[in-house]
Every structure is written in C-alpha cells, then in structure tokens.
Amino acid sequence: MNQQPIVQFKHTTKIIGRKTIVNDLNFDVLAGEVFGFLGPNGAGKTTTIRMMVGLIKISRGDILINGHSIASQFEQAIRHVGGIVENPDLYKYLTGYQNLKHYARMDSGISKKRINEIVEHVGLKESIHNKVSSYSLGMRQRLGIAQALLHRPSLLILDEPTNGLDPAGIRKLRNNLKELAHQEGVAVFVSSHLLSEMQLMCDKIAVLQKGKLVSIENVQAFISKDSISRVYLEVEASQTELTKMLIADLNKTAIAGNGPNELWIQMNKDEVPELNKLLLDNGIRVLSIHVQERTLEDKFLEMMGEEK
Amino acid sequence: MIGLISNEMMKIVNRKLTWIILFLLIAITAGSFVMNKLTEEPVSDWRAEQSELIERYQGQLEIDELSPQMYADTENKLQIANYRLEKDIAPVSENPWSALLRFSGLIEMVIIFAIVIAADVVSREYTSGTIKLLLIRPHSRAKILFSKYISVAVFALCMLAIVFVTGYGVSAMFYGFGNLGTKDLFLNAGGEVTEMNVFLQTVKMYGLSFLPILSYVTLSFAISTILRNSALAVGISLFIMIVGNSIIEATSRISWLKYLPFANSDISLYIFHLPARPEMTLSFSLTVLAVYIAVFAGLSWMVFKKRDTA
Structure with missing residues (x-):
C-alpha cells in the first residue's frame, strides 16, 4: 500500500x-x-x-x-x-x-x-x-x-x-x-x-x-487503549458469595448483575485468564465468562466526558 | 471557459421561470403590434392630416403644464410636420421598421425581465447550497462569476433579438416585409431635419439599447452577488429604474444628474432628438453607462472573490 x-x-x-x-x-x-x-x-x-x-x-x-x-x-x-x-x-x-x-x-x-x-x-x-x-x-x-x-x-x-x-x-x-x-x-x-x-x-x-x-x-x-472492559461472569448460584470473596482477593469488586447468578467486574481483558484460573483452582463451576468489548462510542463519550 | 458558460446557459434554459418570461415577452410584443394595427386610422390626404397635426401641436405648446420632455417632443414633431409641407415630402407608408421604432418601450420590458434573470443567477446558488460543489472545481472564482455574467448578458441579448424579430414578424404580416432603403425625416444631433434610413435608425436604437440593458443587468447581478438575495436585487433594480425615469426630467434642471445612469439609459431619446440636457450626446451617455457597468462588475467580483462560503 x-x-x-x-x-x-x-x-x-x-x-x-x-x-x-x-x-x-x-x-x-x-x-x-x-x-x-x-x-x-x-x-x-x-x-x-x-x-x-x-x-x-x-x-x-x-x-x-x-x-x-x-x-x-x-x-x-x-x-x-x-x-x-x-x-x-x-x-x-x-x-x-x-x-x-x-x-x-x-x-x-x-x-x-x-x-x-x-x-x-x-x-x-x-x-x-x-x-x-x-x-x-x-x-x-x-x-x-x-x-x-x-x-x-x-x-x-x-x-x-x-x-x-x-x-x-x-x-x-x-x-x-x-x-x-x-x-x-x-x-x-x-x-x-x-x-x-x-x-x-x-x-x-x-x-x-x-x-x-x-x-x-x-x-x-x-x-x-488503556481500556477497562466489563467482564460478565456466570457461576452456580450457590457459589456467588465465594466467588465474590475470591475476586476481592484480586483487589477487584464483583457486582451483582441482572441474573441471580451473574456478576460483573471492571477489569482489563488480559487479566481474564488469571481470573479464570483462580476460579477453577478454587472449585468454582464457571458457566460463562464474557468480555463486553468497548465500542468507539464508549470511548468517544468517555473522552468527551473527561474533557468536560 | 466555454464549458462553464454552457453550464450556466443550461441552468438558465432548464428553469420554468425562463420559459414563462419568454412566453410573456413574445405575447406582449406581438400584442402591442396587433393593438397598434387595430387602432390605426387610414389616411386619405396626408397634406390635410399634417396641417391638422400642426394645429394640434401648436395648441399643445401653449399649455403651460407641459413637461420639458413633452415640450421638446412636440416641438420636434411640429418642426418635422412643417418641413414636410414646405418640401412636399409625404410620410413613409407603414412598414415594419417604422413600427419597431415607435415601440421603443418594449426595450424597457426586456430590461425588467433581464433584471429578474440576473438577480437569480448567483443568489440561487447560495440559497440552494449548490455554490459549494460549484466552487470546489479547478476554476478560479473569477472565472465562475464571469461565466455567469456572460450567460446572463447573452440571455438578455437573446431577449432583445426576440423582441426585434417578433415585432418585425408581426408587422410584416400587416405591412409587408418593408424596404431596407426606406428613408424618413428625423432630427439630427444638431436639431436639423434630415432624411435618414429608417432601417439603420431601427438597428441603431435596438443595437445601442443593449448597453442600458447591460447596465441594469450588471446592477441587479451585483446586488444579488453582494447581498445573496434575489428578491432584494429585483426590488432595488426595479425601484432604481422607475425612479430613474422621473429623474430624466429633473436632469434638465440639475446638471450633475447627467452623470447618473438614469438619464443616459434611454437610447430612443437620441433617436428622436430629445436629450435630457443640450450638452448630452449619445457617446456621452454610452461612456457613462460603460463606466457604471465596469464599476458594478468590479464590485461583484471583489466581493465574490473574497467571501467565505458558509
């Protein structure tokens, strides 16, 4: 080119x-x-x-x-x-x-x-x-x-x-x-x-x-760039409290999501494998992990917000 | 440049307004000549008729309220009528050229229509937003403006030609095609009765009238370019034209008015020896008009070249 x-x-x-x-x-x-x-x-x-x-x-x-x-x-x-x-x-x-x-x-x-x-x-x-x-x-x-x-x-x-x-x-x-x-x-x-x-x-x-x-x-x-994504996590309903504690060990806060056994965490995408390993090692049955990719819109609005 | 001009002509020709104007132009011209024919009275004895006219003119001259313009006109007619009887020269039989000469007012109609077209040609590009795509081409703004100006001028010239040809055509149906050699009595620039070729006088009047037409076109074009508003351009130009006609009278009293375009914009005044002031000549008027045309054209160019196109 x-x-x-x-x-x-x-x-x-x-x-x-x-x-x-x-x-x-x-x-x-x-x-x-x-x-x-x-x-x-x-x-x-x-x-x-x-x-x-x-x-x-x-x-x-x-x-x-x-x-x-x-x-x-x-x-x-x-x-x-x-x-x-x-x-x-x-x-x-x-x-x-x-x-x-x-x-x-x-x-x-x-x-x-x-x-x-x-x-x-x-x-x-x-x-x-x-x-x-x-x-x-x-x-x-x-x-x-x-x-x-x-x-x-x-x-x-x-x-x-x-x-x-x-x-x-x-x-x-x-x-x-x-x-x-x-x-x-x-x-x-x-x-x-x-x-x-x-x-x-x-x-x-x-x-x-x-x-x-x-x-x-x-x-x-x-x-x-320096983007923090939202990671959605679904685990067995009985294990949500344990999961929250484990995540707290990573210095992150898990927040309850829409579903009864859904949580979401603000974190970098490249930290996801680490999170996954931690949960598995502690016997948490992970049903799904899903990273919500940021869009140009998110980034743009964030940028405009910062400037204000 | 040819491409630019054909673009502008295309834009003029493809508008409905243009066709309405052309229709009116032809209808009014033809109508005037037909009406003239219908109200015409046949003359049996020209000598008796001329004596009658002389009496009537003399009567008119005694009325005080006659405007200077009217007074001069009546005096001229009287002079020619006297000359006819004295030298025993019969008036020329009706022919298309003499008829065209009598309808000098049709030239004012061409001016009005030309003002309307010229008022639109630049401002319309602004109001419709097309100016943006027009200016982002590899041509200088001067060339684009000039091509518009030339197109309007060509269109005005066409209208003048249409009036001439329509008038001639309608008259030819009534009076025959006319003889190019026909001569009639006119007053020359010195005020003396002279025999002149009628066809050449007609061509002179219509041909030279292009300059007054062009000066109003330039005025309207300049206002429309500077203010980007076609309604204002038509309004102001027509107002000046109408006020201008009454200023012709005032010019005989106030000498500096002769440098304004108004008293100079009616060429028929020179054909019939009615200059607004005795020292005004045809070439003086043409020079004054040419100066105004140059000034108006220069103004629109300066504004158009510099302006930010928002």
Whole structure:
C-alpha cells in the first residue's frame, strides 16, 4: 500500500472575529486509508472541511493537498479533490445526468463513458434522467458521491455520507470506500456522527474538540487503549458469595448483575485468564465468562466526558 | 471557459421561470403590434392630416403644464410636420421598421425581465447550497462569476433579438416585409431635419439599447452577488429604474444628474432628438453607462472573490 501523505495540515487555524474555531491542526492523511474525523457538534469539523476545499480562507497556517497549497495554488490542489460538503446539494431542477454533465464540463477529460460508468457504479441507472427534485435523500447522496468520484480524485472528502442511506446502501458505501482506499490508494476523509458506522468503516480516527485535535490513532488502538472492559461472569448460584470473596482477593469488586447468578467486574481483558484460573483452582463451576468489548462510542463519550 | 458558460446557459434554459418570461415577452410584443394595427386610422390626404397635426401641436405648446420632455417632443414633431409641407415630402407608408421604432418601450420590458434573470443567477446558488460543489472545481472564482455574467448578458441579448424579430414578424404580416432603403425625416444631433434610413435608425436604437440593458443587468447581478438575495436585487433594480425615469426630467434642471445612469439609459431619446440636457450626446451617455457597468462588475467580483462560503 502506498502510504504517502495526500493531505498535510500545517498549523491550520481559523479565527472568526475573536473566536478561534479551529486551533493549530497538524496531521497528515495518508493515501490508501479511510480517515474518520470525529467531534461533537461545534467542534470545528465542517469548518476544517471547508478550509480543505478552499470554500473559506485559512487564517493561519496552510493545508497542502498532493503538495499544493489550497490557499495559494487552489486550482492545482483542488484538481485532486472530490467531495460532498454537508448536504448533497445538487441542482434540483436539472436531471441527475445533467448534474453530472455539469460537473464533468468543469474538469478536463471526463468522457461520456466515464459518466455512464459512474452512474452504474452508484446504482442510479434507472432514475438518472429524472429531475433531482424527485430523488429521495439516499438517491441524492448517491448522486453526490457520483459527482465526487467523476474525476478519479486522490482525496475523497465526505461529510456525513451515510445520511439518508438505507442499511443496504450504508453497507455498500462502506465496502466501496474501503475498496477505493485499500485497492486504489485513494485517501478517504469521512466525517460522521454515526460512531458505530465509523468504527466499521475507518482505519484511523482523529478526534476534534473545541477546534483542537485531541487524539489521532488507528481505530483498534484508539478503542482498546488503556481500556477497562466489563467482564460478565456466570457461576452456580450457590457459589456467588465465594466467588465474590475470591475476586476481592484480586483487589477487584464483583457486582451483582441482572441474573441471580451473574456478576460483573471492571477489569482489563488480559487479566481474564488469571481470573479464570483462580476460579477453577478454587472449585468454582464457571458457566460463562464474557468480555463486553468497548465500542468507539464508549470511548468517544468517555473522552468527551473527561474533557468536560 | 466555454464549458462553464454552457453550464450556466443550461441552468438558465432548464428553469420554468425562463420559459414563462419568454412566453410573456413574445405575447406582449406581438400584442402591442396587433393593438397598434387595430387602432390605426387610414389616411386619405396626408397634406390635410399634417396641417391638422400642426394645429394640434401648436395648441399643445401653449399649455403651460407641459413637461420639458413633452415640450421638446412636440416641438420636434411640429418642426418635422412643417418641413414636410414646405418640401412636399409625404410620410413613409407603414412598414415594419417604422413600427419597431415607435415601440421603443418594449426595450424597457426586456430590461425588467433581464433584471429578474440576473438577480437569480448567483443568489440561487447560495440559497440552494449548490455554490459549494460549484466552487470546489479547478476554476478560479473569477472565472465562475464571469461565466455567469456572460450567460446572463447573452440571455438578455437573446431577449432583445426576440423582441426585434417578433415585432418585425408581426408587422410584416400587416405591412409587408418593408424596404431596407426606406428613408424618413428625423432630427439630427444638431436639431436639423434630415432624411435618414429608417432601417439603420431601427438597428441603431435596438443595437445601442443593449448597453442600458447591460447596465441594469450588471446592477441587479451585483446586488444579488453582494447581498445573496434575489428578491432584494429585483426590488432595488426595479425601484432604481422607475425612479430613474422621473429623474430624466429633473436632469434638465440639475446638471450633475447627467452623470447618473438614469438619464443616459434611454437610447430612443437620441433617436428622436430629445436629450435630457443640450450638452448630452449619445457617446456621452454610452461612456457613462460603460463606466457604471465596469464599476458594478468590479464590485461583484471583489466581493465574490473574497467571501467565505458558509
């Protein structure tokens, strides 16, 4: 996999009035990765995306795309970018095909064949000659993705791309994005609130809070880092008191769970074998041990909670 | 650039509003010429008619309340009628060119419709959110704005041509196709009665009227770009146009008003020798309009280039 940086944030800062909306971002987005951009409302995600595509000026610092500054070499930089900013706002009074033709004309060397190919790819062949005003949100989302991919960009920026898609559509989009990144080496930059979706889709996660980058990591490392999981334990009803005492020896507290013979303990996943051995050695009949994996959502909310 | 302009033309042509406007344009133009034909009275003896007209004009000139504009107009007509009788030159028989010359008011309709189209072309991209996907393409903002401006200008030119062709077509049904060599009496820039080619006068009036049309288009376009609000752009432009018509009168009294676009935006005043002030000439008016066009276009460019697109 080609791992050269496609996007380079260099001390990127946006100040509006006296308020710092985005504060000194420094990170790279590499070719061939799906990059998730998280943050609560008002963290500056959309502002960052708008700076990346040159819709708003950068107050301090710069953003390089394929080595070209979006501020001073706009046309060379934006040539490699495809995207949807916020909603897929297309011309409703034109047909889907006219919309694509419109964007194709703004780029050099996009053939009719390419347009048809992309229409087929996003599954809009049946309705491409209907007016966009008759499209559902999901269809507009797909048309938006079609216009973003038309010129084979090396950076694809998608803001809330799963908005309005049905479960099958979301799954297909997820697979498409992964394929684009992993097979064709496109850098895919996705911002979303759907944390479970981001967990499935992204290779790397960056978290923005109050305009500052608070974390950037591979998605698995991000979730499991210094993570305390919940371990659910089921034992013979008569042995629960004994079990509690044994666990107390490990300096942990077992708390009664939902079932009559269920307990749960806060502990690291790698301590589970030790616990298991202890229980077996003391003749406890363990019916089940189950580690509840933490999700991106847990981690994200925990992180936001800490900051507050 | 050609691609950008054809995109903008596509967006104009695919709107319902455009077709409503084109329909109204043709219907009103055709209707005016038909009404004119219906109310026309046949002339049996042109000399008797001219004498009658002279008497009527002289009567009008004695009324005090006549506005300066009306006064000058009546004086001009009187001068031509006298000249006719003196030199024994019959008025030209009805022909499409003379009819078109009489309907200079249709050009104001083109201005109104052009204002409406121009008011929408930038602000609509903002209200529908499409501006975002439009600006993230490998084209400078200047080129995108300019392609929109050119498209509106081309569309306005088409409307002017449609009025001309429709007017000619309807008149041709009544009066025949007309003769390109037909001459009639006009007053020249010096105020002397002169024989001039009617067809060339018509072409001159409609052709040069493109500049006033363009100046209102530019005004409306600039307001719509700066305020991102098409209703305001239409409102302000129409208000200025209507107020402007009454300012033509005031210009004869207050000299600096001649540097405002209003008194300069009616080309027919020069065809019929009715300048708002004696020192104003056709080329003066065209220069003033060109300056305003450049200023408005420059303003919209400066604002559009710098703005953060939220």
